[in-house]
Amino acid sequence: MLEAMESLDENARLMLRYRDGDADAFLALYARHKGPLYRYLLRQVRNAGVAADLFQEVWSRLVATRSRYEARAKFATYLFHIAHNCTIDFFRRDLRLGHTARPDDDDAQSAEPEVPEDQRPDGIAEFAEQQSALLAALSSLPQEQREAFLLHEETGLTIEEIARVTDVGIETAKSRLRYAIRKLKKTLHAALTPEQEPRRARRDLKATQLNAST
Amino acid sequence: MHPPDDLEEYLRGDSALSRQYRRESAPAPPHALDRRVLKFSREAQGSRRTRAGAPYLAPLAFAASVLLSVALVLAIAFGPQTAKHVDDAPRLMHAVARADAPPLRLYSSDPKLVRTPSVWLGDIAALRRAGRNREADAEFRRFRSAYPDYRTAAPDFPP
Numbered sequence: 001m002l003e004a005m006e007s008l009d010e011n012a013r014l015m016l017r018y019r020d021g022d023a024d025a026f027l028a029l030y031a032r033h034k035g036p037l038y039r040y041l042l043r044q045v046r047n048a049g050v051a052a053d054l055f056q057e058v059w060s061r062l063v064a065t066r067s068r069y070e071a072r073a074k075f076a077t078y079l080f081h082i083a084h085n086c087t088i089d090f091f092r093r094d095l096r097l098g099h100t101a102r103p104d105d106d107d108a109q110s111a112e113p114e115v116p117e118d119q120r121p122d123g124i125a126e127f128a129e130q131q132s133a134l135l136a137a138l139s140s141l142p143q144e145q146r147e148a149f150l151l152h153e154e155t156g157l158t159i160e161e162i163a164r165v166t167d168v169g170i171e172t173a174k175s176r177l178r179y180a181i182r183k184l185k186k187t188l189h190a191a192l193t194p195e196q197e198p199r200r201a202r203r204d205l206k207a208t209q210l211n212a213s214t
Numbered sequence: 215m216h217p218p219d220d221l222e223e224y225l226r227g228d229s230a231l232s233r234q235y236r237r238e239s240a241p242a243p244p245h246a247l248d249r250r251v252l253k254f255s256r257e258a259q260g261s262r263r264t265r266a267g268a269p270y271l272a273p274l275a276f277a278a279s280v281l282l283s284v285a286l287v288l289a290i291a292f293g294p295q296t297a298k299h300v301d302d303a304p305r306l307m308h309a310v311a312r313a314d315a316p317p318l319r320l321y322s323s324d325p326k327l328v329r330t331p332s333v334w335l336g337d338i339a340a341l342r343r344a345g346r347n348r349e350a351d352a353e354f355r356r357f358r359s360a361y362p363d364y365r366t367a368a369p370d371f372p373p
Contacts (some may be wrong), residue, residue, distance in 0.1 A: 023259045029252065038243040052247050059251045063258045134234055152225075153235050159225070178221040184231055185220065 011075035019066045030059070031181055035080055035153035040080065043150055044087050054090060058083045073164065076155045081165045084147070091143070137187035145180035148173060331357070331364050 011032065017025035025078070037058060042051040061082050138146055144166070151162045163173035223229060242336035243251075329337070335356050357364075 021259070023256065026255050026259075028254070030248075034248070034251075035242050039241060042241060052243070054246060055243055056251060056254075060254060063255050065326065113321060128272055153232065167349075174221065177224075178219075181224045181229075182220050188231065188234060 009066075012071035015066070015069055015075050015078070016071055016141045026063075029075070033076070036076075036188040037079065037083060040083060040147075040154050041087065042146060043135075043138060044143065050090065054083070054086050057086050061086070073205065074157075074161060076157060077161050077165050080151060080157070082153060082168075084165050133187055133191035134184065137184050141180055141183060143166045145176045145183070148176040149184070153178060331361050334360075336364060 011029065014025040015030045018029065038051065041054045041058075042048060045051050045054065058079070062079065131140055140151065141149070146199075147166060148162055151165060153155045157165065159174050159177065160170055163179065164169045166173060168176075259292060334353075338350050338353045338357065341347075341353060
């Protein structure tokens with residue numbers, strides 16, 4: 001909690017310094033938040049090009065409105081509220097134009113390079129499978145549930161803060177996150193059980209062989 | 215006994231789901247995107263500086279406006295009276311200080327001390343224009359007795 005308060009103060013203080021003309025404060029803020037923001041956008045819209053456009057738009061809005069900034073809440077809620085609005089605007093625009101931004105690939109991990117199957121050790125291959133399952137499950141969630149999960153994972157926002165960022169009540173935010181994790185856990189559990197058995201057996205066999213040779 | 219709530223367990227942190235998510239590759243914005251964002255933030259900062267001018271100009275402008283306001287208040291409060299006093303004194307002294315002119319008095323039994331010849335003749339002409347010829351003639355006679363040698367060319371003034 002204390003750590004969170006210190007972090008809040010630090011980011012908000014940086015933003016206040018930037019508002020008052022300190023360009024270096026922006027560099028520090030950008031370095032801290034660019035990763036989480038980019039992943040939030042990428043995994044929300046599932047298209048690297050659109051995510052890049054939205055990423056620029058979010059920072060551009062932050063820059064344009066910096067003179068009105070007041071440190072009323074955690075800085076991340078301020079930044080991700082802008083990001084939420086940009087994303088919603090994008091989805092509305094996209095819907096109005098009658099097309100949906102096509103994911104870069106059929107699943108969510110399109111923008112994330114993969115090691116070919118035959119070059120992976122068993123552990124890595126297994127991990128990659130789980131990775132794929134998790135991102136695919138995340139991608140298949142309804143947008144609001146996906147957003148709640150991403151906000152918590154990428155920024156550590158609490159239920160109350162997620163509610164504030166997404167302009168909904170606390171119970172709604174809680175319900176969205178609950179459904180999201182239930183579905184994700186179910187998917188992960190399914191991915192880990194039957195198909196994993198042969199691979200596990202192979203790994204165990206390798207370990208046994210290694211022990212025998214030494 | 216209720217089964218543990220998924221959400222509560224998850225929010226406590228370090229759930230298997232969170233661990234799995236954190237083990238994911240974490241894509242970051244491409245460098246070109248970084249450069250674009252940092253460029254427009256620098257430009258925005260630059261344009262703001264240009265609009266705002268040098269930082270020392272604001273207090274300077276404030277000081278100037280305070281000075282101007284104080285000067286204005288002082289001028290309104292004390293200006294006109296002071297100016298009048300200053301203005302009046304030299305005029306009186308100026309009139310007294312003209313030694314070459316005949317000494318003039320506003321109230322005197324000697325008409326020469328009251329009006330100069332030209333002023334007196336001007337008054338006589340005004341009487342005539344007003345049709346008060348008898349008064350003008352009487353006044354002219356008084357003028358003549360005071361200034362017997364003063365030459366008058368105008369027809370209003372009979373020699």
